[in-house]
Amino acid sequence: MKTIILQQEAIDIVHVIREAGTDSDGAVVSFIGRVRNNSNGKTVLHLEYEVYSQMARIEIQKVVDDAYARWSLSTCVVVHRYGRIGIGEASIVIAASAPHRKEAFQAVQYIIDTVKERVPIWKREFYSNGSSWIHGKD
Amino acid sequence: MKTIILQQEAIDIVHVIREAGTDSDGAVVSFIGRVRNNSNGKTVLHLEYEVYSQMARIEIQKVVDDAYARWSLSTCVVVHRYGRIGIGEASIVIAASAPHRKEAFQAVQYIIDTVKERVPIWKREFYSNGSSWIHGKD
Amino acid sequence: MKIRIKTFATIREACGFEEKELIVSEGISVKEVVQQLKKSYRQLNDLDGALLFAINEEYCHDDAALSDDDTLAIFPPVSGG
Amino acid sequence: MKIRIKTFATIREACGFEEKELIVSEGISVKEVVQQLKKSYRQLNDLDGALLFAINEEYCHDDAALSDDDTLAIFPPVSGG
Numbered sequence: 001m002k003t004i005i006l007q008q009e010a011i012d013i014v015h016v017i018r019e020a021g022t023d024s025d026g027a028v029v030s031f032i033g034r035v036r037n038n039s040n041g042k043t044v045l046h047l048e049y050e051v052y053s054q055m056a057r058i059e060i061q062k063v064v065d066d067a068y069a070r071w072s073l074s075t076c077v078v079v080h081r082y083g084r085i086g087i088g089e090a091s092i093v094i095a096a097s098a099p100h101r102k103e104a105f106q107a108v109q110y111i112i113d114t115v116k117e118r119v120p121i122w123k124r125e126f127y128s129n130g131s132s133w134i135h136g137k138d
Numbered sequence: 139m140k141t142i143i144l145q146q147e148a149i150d151i152v153h154v155i156r157e158a159g160t161d162s163d164g165a166v167v168s169f170i171g172r173v174r175n176n177s178n179g180k181t182v183l184h185l186e187y188e189v190y191s192q193m194a195r196i197e198i199q200k201v202v203d204d205a206y207a208r209w210s211l212s213t214c215v216v217v218h219r220y221g222r223i224g225i226g227e228a229s230i231v232i233a234a235s236a237p238h239r240k241e242a243f244q245a246v247q248y249i250i251d252t253v254k255e256r257v258p259i260w261k262r263e264f265y266s267n268g269s270s271w272i273h274g275k276d
Numbered sequence: 277m278k279i280r281i282k283t284f285a286t287i288r289e290a291c292g293f294e295e296k297e298l299i300v301s302e303g304i305s306v307k308e309v310v311q312q313l314k315k316s317y318r319q320l321n322d323l324d325g326a327l328l329f330a331i332n333e334e335y336c337h338d339d340a341a342l343s344d345d346d347t348l349a350i351f352p353p354v355s356g357g
Numbered sequence: 358m359k360i361r362i363k364t365f366a367t368i369r370e371a372c373g374f375e376e377k378e379l380i381v382s383e384g385i386s387v388k389e390v391v392q393q394l395k396k397s398y399r400q401l402n403d404l405d406g407a408l409l410f411a412i413n414e415e416y417c418h419d420d421a422a423l424s425d426d427d428t429l430a431i432f433p434p435v436s437g438g
Contacts, residue, residue, distance in 0.1 A: 014152045022226075024175055026171065026174045028169070029169055030168045031243075034163055035164075036161070036162055038162060088160075101250060105243065108243075109243055
C-alpha cells in the first residue's frame with residue numbers, strides 16, 4: 001500500500017504511523033521532519049513551503065516506487081505539507097513497514113534523502129527581520 | 139531527555155512519538171517492533187516475552203547512554219513491552235530526536251540492534267501446536 | 277507554437293508571474309526560452325545557482341526541445357522535506 | 358557464604374525454579390556454581406547454545422568469582438526487541 005499526500009493542513013502524525021504495517025510486518029520505521037527554531041545561526045519564526053503540486057506528487061511517487069523496487073516494503077506513507085508551517089510542526093512524515101527492520105530503515109532514509117534532492121518544493125525561512133529562500137539541501 | 143519504560147500493558151505509540159522532539163530538532167525517527175504472524179515458515183498466534191526487569195532497565199539505559207555519547211540527540215524514548223503480545227501489536231517502540239536526521243536515524247538503528255544483542259529479554263513464540271523459545275537474534 | 281511557462285520560488289519573484297503563455301518558434305529549446313525571458317525579466321540574470329527545468333512535470337536538460345502546448349517549469353534547486 | 362540464583366527462559370524451565378538461595382564456598386566461580394547446579398538439575402546438561410551470566414545485574418564471564426550475598430543470573434542468549 002502506497003499513500004502519497006500533499007496538504008496544507010497540519011499532518012496527523014498518529015494517523016500516518018497507524019496506517020503503516022500489516023500482520024506480517026515486524027518493523028515500522030518513521031521519519032518526522034520538523035520545523036526548527038534556528039537555521040545557520042538565525043532565529044526562525046516560521047517557514048513557508050511553495051510547491052509545484054502536480055510534479056511534486058509525480059516525483060514523490062517515483063521515489064516511493066524506487067524504494068519498493070529496492071526493498072521489500074509492505075506499506076509506505078509519505079505526507080508533505082506546504083504553505084506556512086510553525087516551529088515544531090511537521091513538514092514531512094514518512095512511515096514504511098517491512099517484514100524486517102533493516103529494509104524499513106534503509107527505505108525511509110532513501111525516501112527522505114531523495115525527496116530532498118528532487119521533489120519540487122521550496123522552503124522560505126522567516127526571521128524577525130526578513131526572510132530568505134533556501135536553495136538546495138540543508 | 140531520556141525515558142526508559144518496561145511495561146506489560148500495550149504501548150501507547152502516539153504518546154511515545156509525541157514525547158520526542160524539541161523546537162531545535164529537525165528530525166524525529168521512530169522504530170516500532172511488531173509481532174509478526176509468521177516466523178521461519180510457522181504461523182505465530184502470539185508471543186510471550188520474559189524479562190529480567192532490574193537488569194533489562196540497566197542495560198537499556200546503557201544502550202541509550204551510548205547513543206547519546208555517539209550522536210547529539212535531544213530526546214530519546216525506549217518502551218519495551220513484556221508478557222503476552224498479540225499479532226500486530228508493538229513489542230518495542232523507540233523514538234529519538236536530533237537537530238539533523240542522520241544522527242537520529244543512526245541512533246535509533248544502533249539502539250534497536252544493541253537492545254536485541256544484550257538486553258535480557260526472551261521471546262517465546264506460540265503456534266497452534268505448541269511453542270518455542272527463540273534464542274539469539276532473529 | 278504556444279507554450280506555458282510556470283515559475284517557482286525565486287524565479288517566480290524575479291519574473292513577477294507564476295504562469296504565462298508564450299508564442300515561440302517551432303522546436304525552440306529550453307535554453308532559448310530562458311534567453312528570451314532574460315531579456316524581458318532582467319532580474320533573472322542576477323539569480324546565482326543553477327536553474328532547473330521540467331517539461332510537462334518531467335525534469336529535462338536545457339537543450340531539450342519544446343513542442344506545441346508544452347508546459348515548461350523553471351525553478352531553483354529544491355529544498356523540500 | 359550465601360548467594361541467590363536467578364534463572365530465565367529455557368534455563369528457568371530446565372531448573373524448575375526462578376530464584377533460589379544457595380550456600381557455597383567462599384570465592385566460588387560462576388563456572389563452579391553451574392557445575393554444581395548441573396548435578397541437581399540434569400536438564401541443564403541438555404541445553405545447547407551458550408549460557409549467559411550476570412552478577413548483580415551486570416554481565417560477567419564464567420570465571421568471575423562470587424561474593425557473599427551476590428545475585429547470579431543464568432540465562433540463554435537474549436531475544437528481545
